[in-house]
Amino acid sequence: MEHTVKIRDEIAAYLIQHNLSINQFAINSGIHSGTLSRVMKGQQALAMNHLTRVTQGMGLPDDYFYSKYVDECLYDSAPTWRRIRPFLLQCAVLLRLDCIERIVQNLLDNLLYAPLLFEVAEELFEQKQWQAAALIYENVGASEKYQHSERLALCQYRLFLINRGDDLQKNLIAATLFEHYIDKLDEFHQLDALKELANTYSSLQRWDKVAELAEELLRLASMQYELHKGSDHVYRGGTVITRPLYVYILYAQLLRSLVHEHCGDYKSALEIIPLYMDGSWIVEDDEEAQRAINQFQEWGTANTYLYRLMDGQFDVLDEYVEYISTRENEIFTALFKIVQMANQYKWNVDHVIQRFTDYIPYRTIYSVFGEYDPLVLKNNHDQFRSELATYYLSRNQYKGDEVSMQSVDLSAQMDSEHNVIRGTISVDFEIAISDIPKSE
Numbered sequence: 001m002e003h004t005v006k007i008r009d010e011i012a013a014y015l016i017q018h019n020l021s022i023n024q025f026a027i028n029s030g031i032h033s034g035t036l037s038r039v040m041k042g043q044q045a046l047a048m049n050h051l052t053r054v055t056q057g058m059g060l061p062d063d064y065f066y067s068k069y070v071d072e073c074l075y076d077s078a079p080t081w082r083r084i085r086p087f088l089l090q091c092a093v094l095l096r097l098d099c100i101e102r103i104v105q106n107l108l109d110n111l112l113y114a115p116l117l118f119e120v121a122e123e124l125f126e127q128k129q130w131q132a133a134a135l136i137y138e139n140v141g142a143s144e145k146y147q148h149s150e151r152l153a154l155c156q157y158r159l160f161l162i163n164r165g166d167d168l169q170k171n172l173i174a175a176t177l178f179e180h181y182i183d184k185l186d187e188f189h190q191l192d193a194l195k196e197l198a199n200t201y202s203s204l205q206r207w208d209k210v211a212e213l214a215e216e217l218l219r220l221a222s223m224q225y226e227l228h229k230g231s232d233h234v235y236r237g238g239t240v241i242t243r244p245l246y247v248y249i250l251y252a253q254l255l256r257s258l259v260h261e262h263c264g265d266y267k268s269a270l271e272i273i274p275l276y277m278d279g280s281w282i283v284e285d286d287e288e289a290q291r292a293i294n295q296f297q298e299w300g301t302a303n304t305y306l307y308r309l310m311d312g313q314f315d316v317l318d319e320y321v322e323y324i325s326t327r328e329n330e331i332f333t334a335l336f337k338i339v340q341m342a343n344q345y346k347w348n349v350d351h352v353i354q355r356f357t358d359y360i361p362y363r364t365i366y367s368v369f370g371e372y373d374p375l376v377l378k379n380n381h382d383q384f385r386s387e388l389a390t391y392y393l394s395r396n397q398y399k400g401d402e403v404s405m406q407s408v409d410l411s412a413q414m415d416s417e418h419n420v421i422r423g424t425i426s427v428d429f430e431i432a433i434s435d436i437p438k439s440e
Helices: 007-017 022-029 033-040 048-057 066-074 081-093 097-107 111-126 130-143 150-163 168-179 187-203 207-228 245-262 266-277 287-310 314-325 328-345 350-355 374-395
Strands: 403-415 420-431
Touching: 007 022, 007 033, 007 048, 007 066, 022 033, 022 048, 033 048, 048 081, 066 081, 066 097, 081 097, 081 111, 081 130, 097 111, 097 130, 111 130, 111 150, 130 150, 150 168, 150 187, 168 187, 187 207, 187 245, 187 374, 207 245, 245 266, 245 287, 266 287, 287 314, 287 328, 314 328, 314 350, 328 350, 328 374
Parallel strands: none
Antiparallel strands: 403 420
16 A cells, blocks of 8 residues: 555654643644544544644644545545545545545445535535536546436536636537537426527537527426426425526527527517517516516617617617616627627717727626626627727727737648648737727
């Protein structure tokens, strides 16, 4: 075995070095002297809370004994979940992924531990301990890869959520790998999974996939609502979902409208708006339902202006601007679309940009349902910066001292087939918006 010296041997050496009795060290570390005595004699296993107190009493780093503790949990006695569970949770806090991996891989030789480990992963997921949770999900999923179980599908769903990030190519791979598991989730996890997957494909501009997922989300949510409406979030087997079922129905309609928008079919997009603005069919009449209905009605009104604007109707611009000006969380999206349409139709919207300059830097946006999907928001912000740069450079004449170059990046690769080097140049520049001439 890798470690032959026991933790209790190191404690004994410490006591000798510092001329301490067991009773004295027990007082210093806050452990009952009888408990410490039994541990030192090998009559009692060292519990996690005792390990923490011993380590602090010896003035050592919190994870000093962790590798040894893995050995003592796994090999020196039969594994005891009462010791292992708190140890896994503390390893996650201290990012001792090496210890978590050794524990998990050894325990999964006995598949009876799979549900227990999955529960720990779920707890870590809720605590946003992403790395530790992902490690356990991966191992539990691998142990059940031939079972086609609901737990396997849920592991894959959690890994999909954890692995999404700024790299669009990796997001595409994560979405593609997870999509296979959606129909193995229970009906209620499927709702959230379909929503998150649709948002991911939206950020990837895969509107064909968004359309497909929106239709499935609408079908499933509608079916579940007919079965469970008025159930106050609690459903079969005590399952609790994050949002009321009617929200998924309205959101699916919103997604359908967005697909038509991005395909340039503004007439169809406008026709769908009433489907998510109308909440008269919702049987729930509590405050939460009213907030949801109000939010979708706000989005519907804003999108009605927007789609008319995107259809080239410049005369609605000022009315649209006034509508969103009192709705802080809608201003960035509106500004993005206005600049985008200004580039398409050669409009002058300097006055709008001047008015909403404070909303140009990236910021987190919230609705009544919580934080906007960060992946979609970041993608929109990246596109907005490109549109804003295009707007300024195409419509205004600048002197050399009015444009500040921040950096120039060159990426290139050899095209051996045509014997040429192909590359792109990315220029980061800065223009002071406050110095831009006002519109005539």
